[in-house]
Amino acid sequence: MHGFINLLRTISRLALGGVLLSAGRGHLGKKRQEFQAQVPGWFPASKDAVVLVSGGIELTLGTALIAWPQQKSGVGRAAAVFFALVFPGNISQLVTKTSAFGLDTDRKRAVRLLFQPLLIAWALWSTQSARHTKS
Structure with a gap:
């Protein structure tokens, strides 16, 4: 069963x-x-710059999740933090x-x-970042 869960985590x-x-x-x-429409008007930076930087972060995180599984726990935590940081944009859109x-x-x-909390949970679960064990 442990092997099956690990396979599910890897696929996830x-x-x-x-997705990233x-x-x-x-x-x-x-x-x-x-x-750009999702960047809150109160954010103290150019909407285009925010979109470009966040896109670069997503490309970096996505690449790291796929190419560097040995770093998955740290990358998972970074992805979870990223998803939390962009949440105000989703709230602003509403x-x-x-x-x-x-x-x-x-x-x-x-x-x-x-869906934002689900993305955070997905990042943590799929990378075993919520646990303090090495896999």
Whole structure:
């Protein structure tokens, strides 16, 4: 059973890496303006700069999750922190009623908020970052 759980964690970690790589490419490419819509107006930096930097972080985290499994615990914690740090943008999108990525109703924007804790849990579980053991 332990081997099966480890296999599920590995598949989950690789899938999260793929999701982060895809999101990072979106930040730097065709979805750049939609990502800019999620940057809160009160944030003290250029929306474009925030999108570019966060996209670079996503590309780095995604690559690390896939290519450096020996560092998975630290990368998992870093990904969880990243997901927590971008959460205010999701809240801002709801509060300001900003439409992006098909989130064009308050209900859709509110439901999206529920996914951020799941991303954090995914990062921690798939990399065993919530535990203090080496695997």
